[in-house]
Amino acid sequence: xxxxxxxxxxxxxxxxxRNGNQVRRVVAFVAIVxxxxxxxxxxxxxxxxxxxxxxxxxxxxEALARPTPKGMTLWVLLGDTLYTGGExxxxxVLGGVTGFLLAVLFVHVKPAERGLLPYVIxxxxxxxxxxxxxxxxxIGRMGAPPWLAKSIIAAYLTxxxxxxxxxxxxxSVHQDQLALMHSYAASKAQIFFKVRLPASVPFLxxxxxxxxxxxxxxxxxxxxxxxxxxxxxxxxxxxxxYNTFNPGFLWATILMAALLGLVFYGIVALxxxxxxxxxxxxxxx
Amino acid sequence: xxxxPVTEPIMIKIEQVNKTFGEVGSGTIALQDITLDxxxxxxxxxxxxxxxGKSTLLRIIADLISPSSGSVSVLEKSPRQARLDRxxxxxxxxxTLLEWRSVLKNVELPLEVMHGAKAxxxxxxxxxxxxxxxxxxxxxxxxxxxxxxxxxxxxxRALAFDxxxxxxxxxxxxxxxxxxxxxxxxxxxxxEKTHKTLVFVTHSIAEAVFLSSRVVVMTPRPGxxxxxxxxxxxxxxxxxxxxxxxxxELVTQVRxxxxxxxxxxxxxxxxxxx
Numbered sequence: 001x002x003x004x005x006x007x008x009x010x011x012x013x014x015x016x017x018r019n020g021n022q023v024r025r026v027v028a029f030v031a032i033v034x035x036x037x038x039x040x041x042x043x044x045x046x047x048x049x050x051x052x053x054x055x056x057x058x059x060x061x062e063a064l065a066r067p068t069p070k071g072m073t074l075w076v077l078l079g080d081t082l083y084t085g086g087e088x089x090x091x092x093v094l095g096g097v098t099g100f101l102l103a104v105l106f107v108h109v110k111p112a113e114r115g116l117l118p119y120v121i122x123x124x125x126x127x128x129x130x131x132x133x134x135x136x137x138x139i140g141r142m143g144a145p146p147w148l149a150k151s152i153i154a155a156y157l158t159x160x161x162x163x164x165x166x167x168x169x170x171x172s173v174h175q176d177q178l179a180l181m182h183s184y185a186a187s188k189a190q191i192f193f194k195v196r197l198p199a200s201v202p203f204l205x206x207x208x209x210x211x212x213x214x215x216x217x218x219x220x221x222x223x224x225x226x227x228x229x230x231x232x233x234x235x236x237x238x239x240x241x242y243n244t245f246n247p248g249f250l251w252a253t254i255l256m257a258a259l260l261g262l263v264f265y266g267i268v269a270l271x272x273x274x275x276x277x278x279x280x281x282x283x284x285x
Numbered sequence: 286x287x288x289x290p291v292t293e294p295i296m297i298k299i300e301q302v303n304k305t306f307g308e309v310g311s312g313t314i315a316l317q318d319i320t321l322d323x324x325x326x327x328x329x330x331x332x333x334x335x336x337x338g339k340s341t342l343l344r345i346i347a348d349l350i351s352p353s354s355g356s357v358s359v360l361e362k363s364p365r366q367a368r369l370d371r372x373x374x375x376x377x378x379x380x381t382l383l384e385w386r387s388v389l390k391n392v393e394l395p396l397e398v399m400h401g402a403k404a405x406x407x408x409x410x411x412x413x414x415x416x417x418x419x420x421x422x423x424x425x426x427x428x429x430x431x432x433x434x435x436x437x438x439x440x441x442r443a444l445a446f447d448x449x450x451x452x453x454x455x456x457x458x459x460x461x462x463x464x465x466x467x468x469x470x471x472x473x474x475x476x477e478k479t480h481k482t483l484v485f486v487t488h489s490i491a492e493a494v495f496l497s498s499r500v501v502v503m504t505p506r507p508g509x510x511x512x513x514x515x516x517x518x519x520x521x522x523x524x525x526x527x528x529x530x531x532x533x534e535l536v537t538q539v540r541x542x543x544x545x546x547x548x549x550x551x552x553x554x555x556x557x558x559x
Contacts (some may be wrong), residue, residue: 174379174381176379177383179349179377180375180377180381181398182349182368183347183373183374183375184371184395184399185369185371185398186398194383194394194397198383199385201385276385278384278386279384
């Protein structure tokens, strides 16, 4: 009874420190924004940077508000952001599943790990820019819809962190937890589903958070090659071509890409918090 | 269990067991010539300093390690068959709870693995939690419990599928003195209630004497049995048992045996853990 009271008590104090943290977090956020603005505009004034090298921050927002034949720039870019986001999500899922299955294969079939892991690592050292056009053209020729090639490039960047982290997670199980299952005469499948898999979940989420941002980059890179018609990558190419006329636009596109990555990361982090709620909280004091 | 035979049947029979880690000849000899019988319903402690092979011996009984030579039988079966038949529950030095499961779900784990009737999991697990005094904490996650509570949960888990034999590997080794003494009393209580056979590994002489009906004293390098001391302290044992003269005599007897062995082998008992 005393114990549960103590727990309730500490929950209460945790609540109040949480409110304090929230205030501190908002203050920190505002401070960082102010510092960034000062640095940005300061650098522009100090080094007399022309607009095509570094536009005024305000002109980025002006660019977003500018009307186009298809509506306000913000809405046009938002459409592209959603399109790229869709490709990224599909790539994230494809890559995540592939990466996970590879890790499971590697844990259970040692020769597969020894044989394939070097290629998996090598695949990530090849500059994605170099192979993206090949994938886009190759898959385009097979008559696939244009977004599929981009998703595959996103998947290409996504699977690797998942494989490496899940591999680590599946093998990070405490020896005595395995001995315990052994003492129950548990089957291999039971050991996998009841011990190895849940033990790997925190590692999986570490990987998914890296992959969330990587998949956005992958989708954008996939949109860069000539022939693409939609997405943030296309707008980035247009933006850099017309940079001298409309310098705010390129940066507006970059801003949208950054926001997309942030939102994606945030969603994964939220899901993590819900799924891994059995974990001891990391004390901040 | 109802008809008590005059002499209890043998639960564990260990004959001439040797264990060498690494190559035979050049490897480390962990166990040498171990011969020991444990009768049904007995509480046997194995005590000795680190490196005497007591945990290795326990794991051989549990078929978690196989012996290099010699024979072991549990309930007249091979240890492997006994493991497959789920004849024993094992309690590790660390509670070894699965962090992602609540206390209740942890205690249900063996029942889940063994495909017991699903409807009974919860009832059975709650009974066990009640016995170890953790019923109010069934929905907590392991990190929310103290070390002693975690170990109680792991004992409840080992008892959940009602094995005839309980193997415990220094289960209270990580606990403070006060918690440990309370856990000792609780364990005796459980043992008296459930009539299990208990093999208990510890490096605490006092704990071994206090708990068991027989103390097996082991010495290291190579790990062998120095002597087996029957403990004639009456059950149920209480806090007062620890203050009795007989308790001190027995503790001294165990300590002397260990000292003699050290002097005999020319190794001084300095430095504690080796």
